Amino acid sequence: MDDKLMLMIPGPTPVPEKVLLALAKHPIGHRSGEFSSIMAEVTQNLKWLHQTKNDVLTLTVSGTGAMEAGIINFLSPGDRVLVGCNGKFGDRWALMSAAFGLAVEKITAEWGKPLDTEQFREKLVADTNKQIKAVIITHSETSTGVLNDLETINRHVKEHGTALMIVDAVTSLGAVNLPVDAWGLDVVASGSQKGYMVPPGLGFVAVSPKAWEAYQTAKLPRFYLDLGSYKKAAAKNSNPFTPPVNLVIALQVALGMMQAEGLDSIFCRHQRLTRATREAAKALGLPLFAPDEAASPAVTSVAPVSVEAEQIRAIMKKRFDIALAGGQDHLKGKIFRIGHLGFVSDRDILTAIGSLEATLRELGDESLAQGAGVAAAARVFAES
Numbered sequence: 001m002d003d004k005l006m007l008m009i010p011g012p013t014p015v016p017e018k019v020l021l022a023l024a025k026h027p028i029g030h031r032s033g034e035f036s037s038i039m040a041e042v043t044q045n046l047k048w049l050h051q052t053k054n055d056v057l058t059l060t061v062s063g064t065g066a067m068e069a070g071i072i073n074f075l076s077p078g079d080r081v082l083v084g085c086n087g088k089f090g091d092r093w094a095l096m097s098a099a100f101g102l103a104v105e106k107i108t109a110e111w112g113k114p115l116d117t118e119q120f121r122e123k124l125v126a127d128t129n130k131q132i133k134a135v136i137i138t139h140s141e142t143s144t145g146v147l148n149d150l151e152t153i154n155r156h157v158k159e160h161g162t163a164l165m166i167v168d169a170v171t172s173l174g175a176v177n178l179p180v181d182a183w184g185l186d187v188v189a190s191g192s193q194k195g196y197m198v199p200p201g202l203g204f205v206a207v208s209p210k211a212w213e214a215y216q217t218a219k220l221p222r223f224y225l226d227l228g229s230y231k232k233a234a235a236k237n238s239n240p241f242t243p244p245v246n247l248v249i250a251l252q253v254a255l256g257m258m259q260a261e262g263l264d265s266i267f268c269r270h271q272r273l274t275r276a277t278r279e280a281a282k283a284l285g286l287p288l289f290a291p292d293e294a295a296s297p298a299v300t301s302v303a304p305v306s307v308e309a310e311q312i313r314a315i316m317k318k319r320f321d322i323a324l325a326g327g328q329d330h331l332k333g334k335i336f337r338i339g340h341l342g343f344v345s346d347r348d349i350l351t352a353i354g355s356l357e358a359t360l361r362e363l364g365d366e367s368l369a370q371g372a373g374v375a376a377a378a379r380v381f382a383e384s
């Protein structure tokens with residue numbers, strides 16, 4: 001059956017019809033009064049979502065562009081940075097930092113395990129002459145389904161006093177509590193196709209006053225992603241360059257939906273979806289790749305033993321038109337990932353788990369207790 005795709009990957013995520021309809025409108029002028037008032041509302045609501053009074057700037061980039069803006073605006077060639085690496089996106093931070101000539105020191109953990117916060121503390125405490133200019137981590141490591149302990153790492157950064165805390169919050173923002181001001185996060189990057197329920201194309205960077213201070217002396221070249229020009233334009237509810245007008249209007253609708261649901265409800269829903277997915281996998285005897293205590297609210301990684309991950313994905317797509325994500329790099333073929341980020345409801349999880357059970361049966365998984373996954377998920381929904 002046509003036009004029945006169910007997107008269960010951790011980005012792009014499903015888009016509500018209201019948001020899609022906003023995209024179908026005729027563009028309006030980006031210097032018009034009408035667009036300025038949309039920008040004003042969007043900026044206000046972005047601050048609400050980030051729980052901050054800091055600037056939250058909107059860029060025409062994917063998430064990686066927002067990350068790049070978070071590097072080039074606040075650092076200089078040769079700056080020493082600590083980068084947390086326990087997955088594809090942590091590695092991306094390290095590659096990007098190296099590409100811009102920063103002195104990268106990686107703090108690594110095995111893929112599927114959270115970063116060890118003690119290792120950050122030790123490095124930061126040892127740095128008595130304050131050479132570490134930034135600590136850079138991925139909050140929710142989408143490639144493995146691990147949620148890193150940002151709160152603790154950030155506390156060590158605050159005790160250091162000098163280093164900036166730079167965060168990839170691409171799959172944590174809008175899924176789990178991320179109080180930018182209460183924690184004092186300096187640079188927070190995210191992208192529209194994840195928790196925002198908007199198609200790809202917009203990136204966001206929240207910038208603290210301390211980061212703006214660093215901006216004054218930062219020496220890496222910048223032009224299109226010079227956040228100073230976005231800040232200046234934002235003061236007049238404008239943009240330095242032509243923004244994707246329709247995406248911004250779509251974002252206005254999506255943020256309105258998020259406000260109507262409320263931050264706490266959004267976080268609870270993601271927690272519930274995560275728990276239901278994980279309990280279902282356990283009930284089906286499918287090993288989870290990330291531990292319960294460091295489970296990403298956006299994506300659950302499953303490492304099947306008796307059936308092949310890629311076969312499961314292929315049948316889920318072919319028979320049920322459900323798109324699951326595969327493993328990246330050395331995890332290719334070893335895991336599959338169920339996205340439950342953004343516009344995802346309890347019903348979606350029941351559908352996905354039920355289809356997963358049918359898929360496993362089709363693949364002849366003998367160990368399968370038919371119905372156990374759906375029952376486990378339903379139990380979680382009944383409890384919460």
Ligand SMILES: *Cc1c(COP(=O)(O)O)cnc(C)c1O
Binds near residue numbers: 011170
């Ligand atoms: C999706 C994602 C990004 C951004 O990827 P783009 O393809 O550039 O949008 C960055 N970090 C994480 C953790 C992500 O999940």
